[in-house]
Amino acid sequence: MSSSTQSTSGLFETKVLKVNPASIHFTPNNSTTYSELKIDDPETKLNLEKAAKILTTTSEVVGFPTETVYGLGAPSKSSDSVRSIYKAKNRPLDNPLITHISSLDQLYRKVLSNGASIPKQYESLIEKFWPGPLTILLPVPETPNGTESTISKLVTANQPTFAVRMPSHPVARALIAISDTPLAAPSANASTRPSPTQASHVLHDLKGKIPLILDGGSCDVGLESTVVDGLCDPPMLLRPGGVSLEDLKTYGGEFWSRVVVAKRTAGKLEPVRTPGMKYRHYSPIAKVYLFLQCGDGVEKLNQFIVQNELKGKRIALLRSKHFKSASEISASITVDRELGTTGDNIQRHLFAMLREVDELGVDVIFVEGVDNDHEGLAIMNRLQKAAYQTVRG
Known part of the structure; x- marks a missing residue:
């Protein structure tokens, strides 16, 4: 760890750096790819680069805004970095994380690099809701013997599927694009506490536990993403969120018209397929x-x-x-x-x-x-x- 990011007590001197979402632009090729990222504001560009450097050169984590809630990001491939997420949040290790990408191109290059493809049943939802507050479950890519997996087992909680979404918030998407690193990112709060929708909430919970928070203002949606499993029939809504059940049925086609809602809480011995299915969540002290x-x-x-x-x-x-x-x-x-x-x-x-x-x-x-x-x-x-x-x- 860099000594410049630590206090004399051994805790981080958590910095909060301002970024301007309105200054960030993606070339509108289509909804899921971009040919160029442009940032008009020099301070925003510099602060995004500082955050990206932490993510790509250390095992430390960064707080950043998404359209849903503030996330706590680390490279999905790096177990050391992902372990820092669990430590900062005091999060149970069997509670999986969602991987965030900046484009479909990045997903294929960095995660599905073995030639795997996204199942067709997701195509209509991706076209409508990516970038946006929708998370899908995909099979963990198979890797040849001796080859490092593209997704850490700490991200998946050692399960055969991983959760992935493309956030629409300019700061989140720019950070992922600049680092060119898919990020595992749960909400940037202390485990069990209400999710953070402002940078001040992240600082309140994680001051001294992480080196950097990017402050991009308040989150627009305010609740975490919707998580769906289209690998089964009928498909399942695992966690309701920014995309409604009615939206899934309306825009997902015939397959998603049959979607069923999973039970709210996983059993004590049942694997947790997505965040929010186990343990107490979102609770104030009162x-x-x-x-x-x-x-x-x-x-x-x-x-x-x-x-x-x-x-x-x-x-x-x-x-x-x-x-x-x-x-x-x-x-x-x-x-x-x-x-x-x-x-x-x-x-x-x-x-x-x-x-x-x-x-x-x-x-x-x-x-x-x-x-x-x-x-x-x-x-x-x-x-x-x-x-x-x-x-x-």
């Missing part, structure tokens, strides 16, 4: 209570406060479509935030608001649930994993 079908919230929340002796506790309320404001519900609720009334707004604000109210030092967080369709499927997936308890009307 206990989260998720309320479903509770009308305007007045009767149910007051009843819950009394029954659970929460008067005198600091309570935060995150509401969306139906709950009244905190002042109309109970004087016991001291922090009131509106997530939004549309699926897009709710998913964009969810993680940031969970973090915000948690950092105010509240004891409990009440969250209003949403309908379980369109963006709501992914929102409820995250809330049900974050919740200490679900309360039904």
Whole structure:
């Protein structure tokens, strides 16, 4: 490790470097390849090159923005680098990682270099949603005896498939292109905590544990990518995210019209096929209570406060479509935030608001649930994993 990136205590002096997404341009050959990457802003170009140098010359990791959440990247081929991801996050080793690419050309050159091809059943989804918040499962490429694999077993958790996506965020895609290195990149948070949608969230969780964070502003989508498995029939939605179940059925063709939703949590002894299927996720320090079908919230929340002796506790309320404001519900609720009334707004604000109210030092967080369709499927997936308890009307 470079001494310039470490403090005297042996921890990293984590640097946060600004990058301007609007200054990054890809030649629009088509949606999945580019002939030239152009960066107008010299500071952005320099900071991207600094991050790329860390990724290609050390075993250290870098935080960077994607359109979903901030990621913590390391070369997918390097077990030493990938091990640094698990160490920084304190992430269980049986929880696999998603590989991020900048183009299909890079995927074929760097990962599928043995001549393997992407199965045809993915073609319609790739055409519609790449670059974007969609992750697909592919077979791990076979390699001749004695040849190093193009994907570390730490990325796949020693399974026969790997997950891959092409992010649409200019900073993410440029970083991967400049380093010309597919990056394994889970969310850049401490394991089990809410995913980061701002550089400040990454710094809060990982300060001193990583050398560099690229600050490209807030993430647009706000929830992790959708993960699908088209290697089975019927195909499976393993993790809902930025591409909805309805979108898969609409744009995926006849094969994806049969897609089924996998169970939300893997069993204790069951292999984890994709991130988010095992372990507690997305949880603040304060206990989260998720309320479903509770009308305007007045009767149910007051009843819950009394029954659970929460008067005198600091309570935060995150509401969306139906709950009244905190002042109309109970004087016991001291922090009131509106997530939004549309699926897009709710998913964009969810993680940031969970973090915000948690950092105010509240004891409990009440969250209003949403309908379980369109963006709501992914929102409820995250809330049900974050919740200490679900309360039904």
